[in-house]
Amino acid sequence: MNVYSINxxxxxxxxxxxxxxxxxxxxxxxxxxxxxxxxxSVVFDLQEVTYISSTFLRVVIKIAKALGKENLSIxxxxxxxxxxxxxxxxxxxxxxx
Amino acid sequence: xxKSIDEIIQNAxxxxxxxxxxxxxxxxxxxxxxxxxxxxKRVMLAKMAQTETNIGIWEHKVLKNVVASQLxxxxxxxxxxxGIISEDDESGIVEIAQPMGTILAIIPVTNPTSTVIFKIxxxxxxxxxxxxxxxxxxxxxxxxxxxxxxxxxxxxxxPEDCIQWLTSVTREQTQELMSHKxxxxxxxxxxxxxxxxxxxxxxxxxxxxxxxxPVFIEKSADVSFSVEQIVxxxxxxxxxxxxxxxxxxxxxxxxxxxxxxxKRCKAYFLSNEEIELLNKIAIDPKTHLMxxxxxxxxxxxxxxxxxxxxxxxxSILMAPIKTVGNEFPLSSEILAPILAFYEVxxxxxxxxxxxxxxYHGGIGHSASIFSNDDVKIKYFxxxxxxxxxxxxTPSSHGAVGGMFNKLSPSLTLGCGTGGKNITTDNISAxxxxxxxxxxxxxxxxxxxxxxxxxxxxETLKAEDINSIYNNNF
Numbered sequence: 001m002n003v004y005s006i007n008x009x010x011x012x013x014x015x016x017x018x019x020x021x022x023x024x025x026x027x028x029x030x031x032x033x034x035x036x037x038x039x040x041s042v043v044f045d046l047q048e049v050t051y052i053s054s055t056f057l058r059v060v061i062k063i064a065k066a067l068g069k070e071n072l073s074i075x076x077x078x079x080x081x082x083x084x085x086x087x088x089x090x091x092x093x094x095x096x097x
Numbered sequence: 098x099x100k101s102i103d104e105i106i107q108n109a110x111x112x113x114x115x116x117x118x119x120x121x122x123x124x125x126x127x128x129x130x131x132x133x134x135x136x137x138k139r140v141m142l143a144k145m146a147q148t149e150t151n152i153g154i155w156e157h158k159v160l161k162n163v164v165a166s167q168l169x170x171x172x173x174x175x176x177x178x179x180g181i182i183s184e185d186d187e188s189g190i191v192e193i194a195q196p197m198g199t200i201l202a203i204i205p206v207t208n209p210t211s212t213v214i215f216k217i218x219x220x221x222x223x224x225x226x227x228x229x230x231x232x233x234x235x236x237x238x239x240x241x242x243x244x245x246x247x248x249x250x251x252x253x254x255x256p257e258d259c260i261q262w263l264t265s266v267t268r269e270q271t272q273e274l275m276s277h278k279x280x281x282x283x284x285x286x287x288x289x290x291x292x293x294x295x296x297x298x299x300x301x302x303x304x305x306x307x308x309x310x311p312v313f314i315e316k317s318a319d320v321s322f323s324v325e326q327i328v329x330x331x332x333x334x335x336x337x338x339x340x341x342x343x344x345x346x347x348x349x350x351x352x353x354x355x356x357x358x359x360k361r362c363k364a365y366f367l368s369n370e371e372i373e374l375l376n377k378i379a380i381d382p383k384t385h386l387m388x389x390x391x392x393x394x395x396x397x398x399x400x401x402x403x404x405x406x407x408x409x410x411x412s413i414l415m416a417p418i419k420t421v422g423n424e425f426p427l428s429s430e431i432l433a434p435i436l437a438f439y440e441v442x443x444x445x446x447x448x449x450x451x452x453x454x455x456y457h458g459g460i461g462h463s464a465s466i467f468s469n470d471d472v473k474i475k476y477f478x479x480x481x482x483x484x485x486x487x488x489x490t491p492s493s494h495g496a497v498g499g500m501f502n503k504l505s506p507s508l509t510l511g512c513g514t515g516g517k518n519i520t521t522d523n524i525s526a527x528x529x530x531x532x533x534x535x536x537x538x539x540x541x542x543x544x545x546x547x548x549x550x551x552x553x554x555e556t557l558k559a560e561d562i563n564s565i566y567n568n569n570f
Contacts (some may be wrong), residue, residue: 009205036345052114052118053257054111054114054257057115058111084114084115084117084118085114086195087114087198088110089279090114
């Protein structure tokens with residue numbers, strides 16, 4: 001169950017489970033629906049995420065390009081997911097903590 | 098080409114990231130699905146390859162596709178390629194397999210669809226995304242082979258863009274791809290120029306070398322069997338496999354019998370005048386390389402082209418010559434049904450002739466012997482600089498492996514440092530892994546108990562140190 005919350009123009013997306021090629025489109029739609037015009041930054045909380053697809057990685061790149069690197073952060077990543085961001089060479093593109 | 102090189106590499110990098118999360122079972126499911134899809138299209142792809150390239154024989158290309166799919170799959174299906182692949186309590190070493198990353202696969206015109214299938218299977222088995230870069234003369238059949246494999250991979254849960262293929266490519270784009278910092282490995286199967294350029298790109302490369310396979314029919318051999326095997330091998334796909342026989346060496350004692358057997362198998366022995374005619378169209382006098390126009394063409398057509406009156410249905414053009422070198426063009430590698438033929442006085446001279454042939458453009462590749470004398474077989478093998486020494490087998494099929502012996506079936510044959518390669522192995526999935534080793538504490542007892550201050554005493558020589566080091570051990 002993905003939870004979206006907005007606080008002080010910051011959209012926090014707390015995602016969970018597998019974000020694979022089958023459901024990453026749905027996740028992208030949910031993010032788009034919650035990304036109102038006054039949102040200045042996005043935080044992905046990946047504490048409960050166990051798998052991410054290349055499609056989701058593209059969503060991350062898209063948002064980073066739209067908002068700027070400093071306005072997108074990814075938090076609470078599991079080591080296995082951290083490895084995925086490293087292999088995808090995205091740790092230069094987004095802040096991961 | 099619709100996508101830029103950067104986009105292609107980025108897509109592959111994303112695929113690599115996703116692929117790294119798949120377990121062995123998920124990986125094996127993808128590999129099985131791709132094998133089945135490629136195998137099911139083996140005939141269509143073979144016909145497409147032959148029509149597009151005008152090289153070889155489609156029925157034989159079917160067999161190449163079978164080797165690349167069925168036999169390669171059989172060979173790799175049980176291989177552990179994900180996570181912990183071995184644990185040894187005694188040594189305290191645990192091996193972990195990691196993917197290498199994006200692989201660029203250079204595909205030759207002589208074995209296009211089979212090499213595509215082969216490289217895709219071994220890359221997917223090792224969880225590496227692959228970019229297919231076909232020969233300009235085989236773009237359509239390679240694209241179709243890649244597309245079939247990709248659809249099957251996706252259907253089995255593989256990451257998007259795990260297989261990409263170039264539908265048009267310039268030399269500059271190939272260079273750009275090869276030296277891209279996002280690329281992890283090049284699997285370079287092709288001519289020496291292309292392999293050299295891959296090596297020069299700065300990206301780790303598994304390349305191949307050229308062959309010039311000598312075949313020694315030693316006098317203990319079963320002559321009739323040997324000749325049949327050689328003709329079967331050299332006419333396979335009109336001689337396009339780089340491990341196909343290039344020259345026959347026989348001792349005088351059995352030469353007549355060998356010649357009679359070749360003639361029985363419809364080989365045509367050329368006169369000196371006919372050799373001159375064939376020289377002109379077989380090898381470029383400036384580069385000393387084979388003429389692309391005769392590669393993979395039937396013997397009769399080549400004879401006609403050269404103005405040689407060989408009978409229709411001729412299997413192989415045999416050129417009896419005396420020495421090896423650029424002044425004897427037919428002693429060089431020719432991927433067509435042409436064989437040099439050498440008659441020598443004795444065993445030692447035969448070995449020397451094979452060494453000459455082996456070192457004339459084929460260092461590190463393959464050599465072949467027909468013999469029933471184990472001592473002579475081993476003597477021959479130790480004097481060849483060849484990754485594969487095929488014994489009593491057709492060398493085309495023998496070197497590729499999986500059909501007549503237990504070598505790993507492969508369409509990329511390492512030629513060792515002699516061929517400017519890092520390995521003499523038949524390349525397979527195991528070469529596409531980064532192996533990590535957990536090494537638990539297992540102290541070297543002699544080293545631990547040894548008084549290390551003795552190393553500081555320069556008067557103690559190796560013998561003195563060894564005797565203390567090994568005392569009571």
